[in-house]
Amino acid sequence: MDDLQFGTRNRRGDWAPNQHLEVALFWTRPLSLRKVVEWAIGYVWPWNAIAIGTAWLWWYFIVPDMTTMKTLGWAWVLELLVANWIGIFLFFGYFELRYYRRRVQERRFKYNGRFPAEQPSDVFWFRSQNVDNFIRSLFVSVPIGTAIEVGLLWAFANGLTPMVGWREHPIYLVALTLLAPVVHEVHFYFVHRAIHWGPLYKWVHSVHHNSVNPSPWSSLSMHPVESAVYFGVALWVLVLPSHPFLAVYFFHLAGFGAVVGHIGFDRLEMADGIAPRSHAYAHYLHHKFFEVNYCDNGTFPLDKWFGSWHDGSPEGDRRMQERFNRKKRRVNAT
Numbered sequence: 359m360d361d362l363q364f365g366t367r368n369r370r371g372d373w374a375p376n377q378h379l380e381v382a383l384f385w386t387r388p389l390s391l392r393k394v395v396e397w398a399i400g401y402v403w404p405w406n407a408i409a410i411g412t413a414w415l416w417w418y419f420i421v422p423d424m425t426t427m428k429t430l431g432w433a434w435v436l437e438l439l440v441a442n443w444i445g446i447f448l449f450f451g452y453f454e455l456r457y458y459r460r461r462v463q464e465r466r467f468k469y470n471g472r473f474p475a476e477q478p479s480d481v482f483w484f485r486s487q488n489v490d491n492f493i494r495s496l497f498v499s500v501p502i503g504t505a506i507e508v509g510l511l512w513a514f515a516n517g518l519t520p521m522v523g524w525r526e527h528p529i530y531l532v533a534l535t536l537l538a539p540v541v542h543e544v545h546f547y548f549v550h551r552a553i554h555w556g557p558l559y560k561w562v563h564s565v566h567h568n569s570v571n572p573s574p575w576s577s578l579s580m581h582p583v584e585s586a587v588y589f590g591v592a593l594w595v596l597v598l599p600s601h602p603f604l605a606v607y608f609f610h611l612a613g614f615g616a617v618v619g620h621i622g623f624d625r626l627e628m629a630d631g632i633a634p635r636s637h638a639y640a641h642y643l644h645h646k647f648f649e650v651n652y653c654d655n656g657t658f659p660l661d662k663w664f665g666s667w668h669d670g671s672p673e674g675d676r677r678m679q680e681r682f683n684r685k686k687r688r689v690n691a692t
């Protein structure tokens with residue numbers, strides 16, 4: 359597929375889409391049925407549907423019954439951890455293998471013209487972004503996310519959290535499952551903004567931002583504190599009357615879903631003439647410019663409302679520059 363029909367490539371080899379990012383159609387006026395339907399399909403398909411599907415598989419085949427989870431036994435905890443490792447390894451590994459190792463579409467639709475493997479750097483363990491990100495994603499973030507998941511399942515099994523059943527409240531639980539991605543997005547926006555605050559950025563979040571040119575393994579490459587607050591989204595089930603399935607689903611939304619922003623390609627060539635958009639551009643711009651697009655604005659355009667939205671256009675660049683200049687003036691004045 360000719361990517362220059364959809365975007366432009368600069369002298370450094372970086373490709374950018376012609377079509378600028380838009381906030382969720384749901385928020386654009388005038389509202390029409392077509393927009394609502396398009397928004398609803400995009401909300402569910404494909405990423406949230408994948409997370410629901412994998413969470414469902416885990417719920418039926420991996421998560422033990424409530425009696426077993428009453429006690430924190432090594433057997434079920436390790437089984438869950440190993441399942442999460444295998445799941446994330448296969449899911450992230452699929453994108454890594456296909457687009458970064460085999461390079462099936464070479465550099466077509468690739469935002470950054472270079473592959474991380476071509477840019478060894480001292481900021482990474484073993485001078486390799488891939489190795490560093492792989493170790494941090496699998497052996498820091500997945501165990502921390504699993505620990506939160508296990509703690510919540512144990513709390514449900516012991517009646518320590520407000521629990522409702524699928525038989526008694528199916529509509530409420532379906533609504534909660536459908537709303538979970540919104541909870542994740544809003545939670546991510548605020549914790550993400552918090553860890554961009556100077557000292558926290560330096561101590562915690564800079565680890566994730568070492569990957570200026572993110573790739574699939576960058577998705578969960580985090581400082582342990584960030585892993586905890588990021589997967590901490592699942593703790594919302596302690597506040598809302600809920601079901602243990604939601605504790606599993608939140609792990610899948612945050613864990614598997616993290617890959618979306620770190621794919622590095624605007625479109626993924628699947629077959630001849632079929633190349634769906636990846637929705638990675640907003641978060642790619644975050645990795646490139648740091649203080650823009652704190653969340654993906656999939657449902658709530660929080661960045662737009664709080665003034666940090668960058669849609670990839672020259673106008674977006676100008677707004678960002680103005681904001682940085684204002685900040686500089688403020689810092690210099692104190």
Ligand SMILES: [Zn+2]
Pocket residue numbers: 566572576577619620641645
């Ligand atoms: Zn990121």
Ligand SMILES: [Zn+2]
Pocket residue numbers: 550554563567644648
């Ligand atoms: Zn950030």
